[in-house]
Amino acid sequence: MDRIKHAFASKHNLLNTYFTAGYPSLHDTLPLAEALVGAGADILEIGMPFSDPLADGPVIQGSSTVALANGMNLPVLFAQLQGLRAAVPDxxxxxxxxxxxxxxxxxxxxxxxxxxxxxxxxxxxxxxxDEYEETYQPIFQKHGLKAVFLITPQTSAERIRRLDDLSEAFLYLVSGPGTTGGTTPTDVPAQQEYFERIAGMKLRNPRLIGFGIANKSGFDQACQHAEGAIIGSALIQALKDVDDAPAAAARFVRGIKQA
Known part of the structure; x- marks a missing residue:
């Protein structure tokens, strides 16, 4: 089953939650996944911690540093994810x-x-x-993995069309300049024009908006311009120095998705 297509076909105002594997504790990955989905998250984005995450702001960078110190790496992550579909089947x-x-x-x-x-x-x-198209796309497709590409306000129309042609999932609209966890752009008219310009292109793939969305208000605003939104840094912040990370994650999602 194509779970991504099914999610976009069956739901509106999708919430994609990002969290870093191995944060705040090494073995929180699956408990967090289960808690987030149970509270209403529609898509899970699990961050693989890296020492030099160029697109990420200080909050996610900090979580990566903690996760790496906890012992998270790709072999550990794949071992943990053996139980993924038992925890979150759909x-x-x-x-x-x-x-x-x-x-x-x-x-x-x-x-x-x-x-x-x-x-x-x-x-x-x-x-x-170019490397994706020439080298990696056949490998992704062989294993049924969908590539998600980022679009920024500076991305040309020609490149956006190419990304749309290559994607089989959704397009990740970066809300403005900077890294993850940044503040909401002060130039609201420019951001509005950007979202309207993308909507006017009538792209094949659905869109989720990310970067700088931190609360229900920001989520609701993003959903006016796309099929949903991605929240990461604010969730990571909500997991800092808590006794029960899955419970904190569930509270955070309920605060975003409440009617």
Missing amino acids: APVLLMGYLNPVMQFGVEEFCRQAAAVGVDGLILPDLPL
């Missing part, structure tokens, strides 16, 4: 990270193990598009 699950660790692991083996545990797609922001 929710789409994406792995988000950077190309260097994936290449060190071996792209083919990485995709094989990701598919074997039930991962649906990958977000690799630093994967060059």
